[in-house]
Amino acid sequence: MGELDSGVGGYFAGMKNNSSFKKICVTVVWSWLFIFAMVPVLLTLITSFLTADSSSLVVFKPTLQNYTQLFNSAYLKILLQSLYLATSCTLLCLIIGYPFAFTIARSKSRHRALLLLLVMIPFWTSSLIRTYAIMALIKAKGILNTVLLAIGLIHHPLSILYSYSAVLLGCVYDLLPFMILPLYGNIEKLNPDLLEAAQDLGAGKIRTMVKVVFPLTMPGIIAGTLLVFLPAMTMFYIPVLLGGAKNLLLGNLIENQFLSANNWPMGAAISMLITVFMGAMILLYWRNAQSKDKQNLQELV
Amino acid sequence: MYTNIVELKGVSKCFGDYKALETIDLTIQNGEFITLLGPSGCGKTTILRLISGLEKPDTGHIFINGQDVTDWPPEHRHLNMVFQSYALFPHMTVFENIAFGLRCRKIAKNEIVERVEEILRIVKLTKLAQRKPDQLSGGQQQRVAIARAVVNRPLVLLLDEPLSALDYNLRKDMQVELKQLQRKLGVTFVFVTHDQEEALSMSDRVAVMNEGHIEQLGTPRDVYEEPANLYVAEFIGETNVFETKVIRSDKQTVEVKVEDKRFTFKNKRGLKTRQEVCVTVRPEDLAVWRQEEVGEVSDDMLPGKVEQVIYKGSIVELVVRLESNKRIYATEFFNEDDEKLDYQIGERVWVNWIPGWEVILPV
Numbered sequence: 001m002g003e004l005d006s007g008v009g010g011y012f013a014g015m016k017n018n019s020s021f022k023k024i025c026v027t028v029v030w031s032w033l034f035i036f037a038m039v040p041v042l043l044t045l046i047t048s049f050l051t052a053d054s055s056s057l058v059v060f061k062p063t064l065q066n067y068t069q070l071f072n073s074a075y076l077k078i079l080l081q082s083l084y085l086a087t088s089c090t091l092l093c094l095i096i097g098y099p100f101a102f103t104i105a106r107s108k109s110r111h112r113a114l115l116l117l118l119v120m121i122p123f124w125t126s127s128l129i130r131t132y133a134i135m136a137l138i139k140a141k142g143i144l145n146t147v148l149l150a151i152g153l154i155h156h157p158l159s160i161l162y163s164y165s166a167v168l169l170g171c172v173y174d175l176l177p178f179m180i181l182p183l184y185g186n187i188e189k190l191n192p193d194l195l196e197a198a199q200d201l202g203a204g205k206i207r208t209m210v211k212v213v214f215p216l217t218m219p220g221i222i223a224g225t226l227l228v229f230l231p232a233m234t235m236f237y238i239p240v241l242l243g244g245a246k247n248l249l250l251g252n253l254i255e256n257q258f259l260s261a262n263n264w265p266m267g268a269a270i271s272m273l274i275t276v277f278m279g280a281m282i283l284l285y286w287r288n289a290q291s292k293d294k295q296n297l298q299e300l301v
Numbered sequence: 302m303y304t305n306i307v308e309l310k311g312v313s314k315c316f317g318d319y320k321a322l323e324t325i326d327l328t329i330q331n332g333e334f335i336t337l338l339g340p341s342g343c344g345k346t347t348i349l350r351l352i353s354g355l356e357k358p359d360t361g362h363i364f365i366n367g368q369d370v371t372d373w374p375p376e377h378r379h380l381n382m383v384f385q386s387y388a389l390f391p392h393m394t395v396f397e398n399i400a401f402g403l404r405c406r407k408i409a410k411n412e413i414v415e416r417v418e419e420i421l422r423i424v425k426l427t428k429l430a431q432r433k434p435d436q437l438s439g440g441q442q443q444r445v446a447i448a449r450a451v452v453n454r455p456l457v458l459l460l461d462e463p464l465s466a467l468d469y470n471l472r473k474d475m476q477v478e479l480k481q482l483q484r485k486l487g488v489t490f491v492f493v494t495h496d497q498e499e500a501l502s503m504s505d506r507v508a509v510m511n512e513g514h515i516e517q518l519g520t521p522r523d524v525y526e527e528p529a530n531l532y533v534a535e536f537i538g539e540t541n542v543f544e545t546k547v548i549r550s551d552k553q554t555v556e557v558k559v560e561d562k563r564f565t566f567k568n569k570r571g572l573k574t575r576q577e578v579c580v581t582v583r584p585e586d587l588a589v590w591r592q593e594e595v596g597e598v599s600d601d602m603l604p605g606k607v608e609q610v611i612y613k614g615s616i617v618e619l620v621v622r623l624e625s626n627k628r629i630y631a632t633e634f635f636n637e638d639d640e641k642l643d644y645q646i647g648e649r650v651w652v653n654w655i656p657g658w659e660v661i662l663p664v
Contacts, residue, residue: 196355196382197390199355199376200376203376
């Protein structure tokens, strides 16, 4: 915060009343974050330690039962399934997104704007509506099957909808831009001289990629991975719409606890578990980045 | 090893509609320090990139060590380049940066260590081997970039304005170091720069370039003292140009009018009567005489007035306005027993030069 303060202060140094302007800005942002981010999290945290009640939702009877129940094998299975889906989704996004981001970043600047626009157009439509669109595409009598049947590639309609593949497809489709954009930002900053230098020193394309491009774009890879993995863990409408009732994941579980089972404390406990898990991941990344900085600093001294 | 280490035959290159390089021929000899000199956009870097293989020529052939390498990718040409931006890998240490090329060629580990340590000693960076590039000064980064290229023992080292990012003093030091390194290694250096002083002081030969072609190729002395044309004369160093016409010429002599005075010079370039020419004289070749120094005004003296005096320590630069209103530059050197270099602004002076020191160029 200190850094930001001095940065903003420095920028507006010439302005009259700059200190009160600064205070107002900071207060507004912090109040916003407190009311709309901190308070809900605190409420969830408190709820997770209370007891469920069929008539009044929650009663003030502190308990740890919600958490101990989480170690039930059924819940653990759902957790593992969610982890599996999130991991495969992230890997697929990375495999599809990296070449795409690389191509955009290396294309001529007039083509670049158009390609970036193509990545961002899906954001203009609600992701729920886009998921229904996917349903229309892949259902038994959907566009995909009709076309494949018409050109004679298949003889029986493929049953993709309501399968694990459909859920994965939906997640990858929905989250791909979150992988591409940070990767693009990182690859675009990569000095093209470095690629030429590697080539000049005798490195072929693969070695250049592995030894130069990947290490240098690691921040983008990590940022993209976090941005895809974390939402993929808690996706709930995509598994419902594309996976049918078969694929219960963490997101659906929470939704169920709150909306159908009316067990708010249990839903809150699962939410807290995921929040802690994600917080730990971000912290790990942050620590790692910071220790590298420190190491550099120490070497310099 | 061939004497002509690099040969460009009929090579040209366009980028879209822009003709970066007209058809050129260039032969580079083994072991020489050759400089491609010219303003930005003259095609000098294009030549370097064509030799390195980072660009492909539209026409013509490139030979390295006697082999036609026109279609070879850079990694097979056995040349190395020092980039203007140095292009050091920021995630690798100095050691890893220098070892990169050797590792690409799958050289044995102990030999890599040996060779990297040797080159680190030569460029005096042994102590910094484990640093990352961003923990080095500009001059140190520069030396890593050179070491990373030289350690591969390339047939030719290509240097793309390697000193342009350094400050003046460091640049001077690096010029000397580079020249020493080149002598020690005996490797051919192809050096690209827009700095004519750098080109003159370091090179065995200089190719002066302009708008995609080579105007003159010769020793630094040649291009300075015997410029092939007006472009070279004006680009290399400063020069005073008098535009005029040949009044009369024969095989030995040529008669021209400069500032309304008739001069007869040697006809070195076969100039013809009525041809438009420029008489060029370097500022340091001009002698400026004060009124009291001139006993009797001789025919070759041009009258003028001192307009500006610029004191530069060992020399004094004078701006003299001639009677025709033309401004010329003259440089006078301080002489130990000569204390007359005390010109006043507005003072009347006479300017001349030793016949033969002028260069007469066709327009």
